[in-house]
Amino acid sequence: MKQTLLSSLITDLWSDLRDPGLLWQLSALTACLVLGWALGRILRGRLTAHDVQMRVMRLGVESFSRVLVPLVTLALIAVAKLLLQQSQNVNLLRVAIPLVGSFALIRLAFYVLRRIFARGGNAGSFLVTFEKVFATLVWCGVALYITGMWTDLLEYLDQVVLPVGRHKVSLLVIAQAALSVLVTLVVALWGGAVLEERLMRMDSVHSSLRAVAARLGRAILILLAVLISLSLVGIDLTVLSVFGGALGVGLGLGLQKIVSSYVSGFVVLLERSLTIGDVVTVDKYSGQITQINTRYTVLRGGDGIETVIPNEMLLSGTVQNYSLSDRILRLSTRVTVAYKSDVDLVLALLIDAAASVDRVLKDPAPHAFLMRFDADGFEMELGWWIADPENGRSNVLSDVNRAVWKNLQEHRIEVPYPQREIRLLDLPPAVENRVSRAMRATETQ
Structure with a gap:
């Protein structure tokens, strides 16, 4: 019979109920949980403090402040496991590590998703449902790992082969490819959201330049994520030349207006002729600019009606700006x-x-x-x-x-x-x- 974490834990508990070693594991686990909670709260308070000297550290670490408690706890449990395994069995701590690690993974995923899709507002029903599904999948994976069925599942997925053209691909490879693409895209979107938030706080830079830098940074990160994910999947990037040619033909035939609006958006942002908060009149629409995106600009009229104007109209037509220079x-x-x-x-x-x-x-x-x-x-x-x-x-x-x-x-x-x-x-x-x-x-x- 194959030995698993769960069976080892049950055997250890059954045979060592009267052994002081089990009490050492319980005491170490309790101490790690308490110390992890306390140290995580202290570190989170330090990293979120408005201290000018810690800006460089906060830039890279403050984003993980919400998962500091489980991460610190996980590190303490790992250290306790290394210290105790030299003299006794540590099956209880071995089971606690994937449980605490899965909790940290879930909290990190929730934080990243809400940072990307729910900034400045409440999370939608789809996002809440996706978070529940993700948490369920993580806990199921942990349960499979503890019971020893994780290796069997991987072997089964590797044996199931699907024909793709002249090649055959296993379900395991497909799952790994989908996971790599999903992870890289989420990381790119999260990096773009963090970059945009940092740039928008730089009051010394013009708002249009900040918007251009944020959108360019997000586009570059997404492009890099796509290229990296394709490389991880094993797709030859040279085949993208065919797609690039088809895309060029499509742009020339049917996407002229869309591309023109995107280019016009970058031109408007770079030349700073319009900024958020300006009161303008475009064609027959008047109002205050509330958003300047790469494809369209949003005007909010005095009656509360918001008008979405393609950026192409801002360059090809006459725009009255009541607050350009004065x-x-x-x-x-x-x-x-x-x-x-x-x-x-x-x-x-x-x-x-x-x-x-x-x-x-x-x-x-x-x-x-x-x-x-x-x-x-x-x-x-x-x-x-x-x-x-x-x-x-x-x-x-x-x-x-x-x-x-x-x-x-x-x-x-x-x-x-x-x-x-x-x-x-x-x-x-x-x-x-x-x-x-x-x-x-x-x-x-």
Whole structure:
């Protein structure tokens, strides 16, 4: 009968229940668990501390802070096993090592997956389900390893051969290839997420350059992961030349718009003509830029509607940027007052109305002009400046118009409505008499 970890543990427990060696193993395991928890918490606090001198260390180690407790515990158990195996059996510690190691692997996988797919938000149902499936598979693998069935499973997978063209590939090779590809891609995505997070914290670098560097870094890491995984699988990279030719033909025929949007995205980010937070107008869409991706840019309008604009439109069309070099924006409104009004008083009232609104800047100050002599009265224009166009223009325009109307009403300034005089010429006497009587009746009413 083949000896396994589980059978060795059962035999050891059965034969050594009265042996002090078993108590030594239990004591060592308990001490390793307690010390591992304490040391892991201490190291995690040190690595996540905001200490300028530890930035280099934190760059590579802080990401593993959530798995420090099981990792430290695993190291302590391994050391205890090396010390005790010289004088007695250590089957209990041998079983504890894969259990603690699997727990560390599960926590590390959960952390990496949430770092990639659930940054800045809650994990989706698919991610939660995948994490449960992954944890189940890991625990099943540990159970197979402890019971000694892991070697039998590998031998069975190696014996099952599937025909692939003129070659035959075993299930074990296929599983190893899929696992290598999955691991390298996850590592590349995790590295890209960490790189993007680090770059976005560098306030000394322009936001567009940070976005370009983050996206280029992620693309390079994914490309390297694909090449490395293909090499691990055993695929000759020279066959990619055929795929490259087909891809070039596809780009030339049907993917011109997509490639143009990607290239335009990098151009926009590099030339820094648009940044996140700018208020722009593209075609018939206006809003604040909330995202600049390699293929599209997202505009959030004042009504909350988000518009996805291909980056190609940002280069081929005209873009009005209200905050490119200066965030100060001028707004204006017009009002017509009666000819009997005091022009100087009306201009002063308009300026006072604009100055009473909180969002209106005092420097430069609001200004008012007499624009023209309209058919119904003096046409006035009131202009003012704001420094926060991202907060919307309609609301401040409404506030200024309300203040203007209030001032004009308080000083009895008439805002005339269009009036027209109608004259009827060369009418028959009977018709003219009926019209005159009707007009007199209307005036009487």
